[in-house]
Amino acid sequence: MRTEFRLSGSGGQGLLLAGIVLAEAAIIEDKNAVQTQSYGPEARGGASKAEVVISDTDIDYPKATDPDFLLALTAEAYKSYGPCMGKGLIIVDSSVPLSDDIKARTVSVPILKTASDDLGKKVVANIVALGVLGGISGVVSLPTMELAVKNRVPKGTEDLNLSALRKGFELAKSAKI
Amino acid sequence: MPNAKLMQGNEACTLGALAAGLDFYAGYPITPSTEIAELCAEELPKIGGKFIQMEDEIGSIAAIIGASLTGRKTMTATSGPGFSLMQENIGYAGITEVPIVIINVQRVGPSTGQPTSLAQGDVMQARWGTHGDHPVVVLAPGNVKECFELTVKAFNIAEDLRVPVIVLTDEVIGHMREKVVLPEPGSLKISKRKAPTNPAGYKPYEADLDGGVPLMAAFGQGYRYHVTGLFHDETGFPSNKSDVTDRMLRRLMRKVEKAEPQMRDYFEESAHDCEILVVAFGSSAMSSLSAVRQARAQGIKAGLFRPKTIWPFPEETLRAYAAKAKRVIVPEMNLGQIALEVERVIRNGAPVERLGKVNGELFKPEEILSVIMGGKQ
Incomplete structure (x- = not known):
């Protein structure tokens, strides 16, 4: 089975890293994974998009065609990628006002607020988002995701990032889909 | 899976370059190739190698040619604008027979173009970018694993034939991350240029009887000889004689032509009995493969031929796969470059349909599928 993720927001939010960790978690569970990205010339700001395709079988085409999950952390990302969502679910940050023109199934989750208020660090919003994606999609288990996060994040930040990941999984459980 | 990464x-x-013995890198960072320079800067000092960030791409290729003459295995990496600047010295490496490897991670051109977006517009430049007939080999990986394998192969060909070898990738192949299991280091075949054994009577440009490639002495090892971009005789000194020029240029070209069957590398799927043959390389071949599989699932006899060696082009193999095809479709991220070669190779066969895209976004499989199914572009 092929599962497609599109992670979108603004440059500097760490969505590329979240995509890499998601793909690495899938590999730990012996699945195939491909991660691609598109970005502007800016290192910060600007629209940023990372995609992850996870499959039990060979992946020929590396990009998302009809994403199963769209994560949108900014209003710009929601408006850019929301309209082309078909069968999949949109997971949007609760700070983003929803639009009636975007018809796909949508769940609003307080990702940025959880990172800044509950964890005290808005830089871990990407890992909270990763937990939400992992929890809602069920594509990889929490223990695997924890291992993948530990392998990737800078030394000394493991505890903070693991808390962020678990918070994300909790948010996924309480999300009204 | 063990060691999957x-x-x-x-x-x-x-x-791949490090596994093949790279020990000297000179370059000027440019998107979307910069990660290669970054990783070389990290890794080469650990193994006693050298990394130099040069003032520009002209200096970069000059530095790797010089370092290669001292016996090093050398490489640079760039993208379109830098590749353009390197052209003159690609010819120099060709006529002086200095092994070098250049990785060109293609982006949208011409000029500064679109630095962060995908294109495959350097196919013809990779072959004919420098002036004059000249020997060059170009390899095109179609996935991450092949980036490793074909870079190893590029070094081996450069060493065996003493030619510049270009690894032609693109923004998508260069930046995408995939699950890869690398071969065990000991399992790789690694070539090293053949060296003379005695400085006395050494003729640096005398074709070796075995293979026609001159033996290469490393500067600093007691051999004293002349290297020039002018046509030269077997001693390495310039010559204006027409017979020397003719003989030398034909030998340079024949080195690569003769080795084509051994270098030839390609991937095919469902091509043996196909009625619609898709010919694509690099990232467009990923979209093509998906389209071919979807067409097959609908009972359409489609197949994919993906050359990995694109110069010299594997014409014999393509001709065989295209023999029964009623249609040949060539999707590429340019407005028709590899298609020219396909048209030349199968000129009396099925009509060739060019499918060019230049907006910086990889083909969606359905764009190719709809052409396979008879839709117009």
Whole structure:
């Protein structure tokens, strides 16, 4: 089975890293994974998009065609990628006002607020988002995701990032889909 | 799976180069190739190698040619604008028979173009960018694992034939991350240029009887000889004689032509009995493969031929696969370059349909599928 993720927001939010960790978690569970990205010339700001395709079988085409999950952390990302969502679910940050023109199934989750208020660090919003994606999609288990996060994040930040990941999984459980 | 790792194409090229014995890198960073320079800067000092960031791409290729003459295995990496600047010295490496490897991670051109977006517009430049007939080999990986494998192969060909070898990737192949299991280091065949055994009577440009490639002495090892971009005789000194020029240029070209069957490398799927043959390389071949599989699932006899050696072009193999085809479709991220070669190779066969795209976004499989199914572009 092929599962497609599109992670979108603004440059500097760490969505590329979240995509890499998601793909690495899938590999730990012996699945195939491909991660691609598109970005502007800016290192910060600007629209940023990372995609992850996870499959039990060979992946020929590396990009998302009809994403199963769209994560949108900014209003710009929601408006850019929301309209082309078909069968999949949109997971949007609760700070983003929803639009009636975007018809796909949508769940609003307080990702940025959880990172800044509950964890005290808005830089871990990407890992909270990763937990939400992992929890809602069920594509990889929490223990695997924890291992993948530990392998990737800078030394000394493991505890903070693991808390962020678990918070994300909790948010996924309480999300009204 | 043991040792499975999520790896980026640019990273795999660098690891392939290191596995092949790279010990000197000079370059000028440019998107989307920069990760190669970064990783070389990290890894080369650990193994006693050298990394130099040069003032520009002209200096970069000059430095790797010089270093190669001292016996080093050398490489640079760039993208379109830098590749353009390197052209003159590609010819120099060709006529002086200095082994070098250049990785060109293609982006949208011409000129500064679109630095962060995908294109495959350097196919003809890679073959004919420098002036005059000249020997060159161009390899095109179609996934991350092949970035590793074909960079190893590029070094081996450069060493065996004493030619510049270009690894032609693109923004998608270079930046995408894929699950890869690399071969065990000991399992790789690694070539090293053949060296003379005695400085006395050494003729640096005398074709070796075995293979026609002159033996290469490393500067600093007691051999004293002349290297020039002018046509030269077997001693390495310039010659204006027409017979020397003719003989030398034909020998340079024949080195590569003769080795084509051994170098030839390609991938095919469902091509043996296909009625609609898709010919694509690099990232467009990923979209093509998906389209071919979807067409097959609908009972359409489609197949994919993906050359990995694109110069010299594997014409014999393509001709065989195209023999029964009623249609040949060539999707590429340019407005028709590899298609020209396909048209030349199968000129009396099925009509060739060019499918060019230049907006910087990889083909969606359905764009190719709809052409396979008879839709117009």
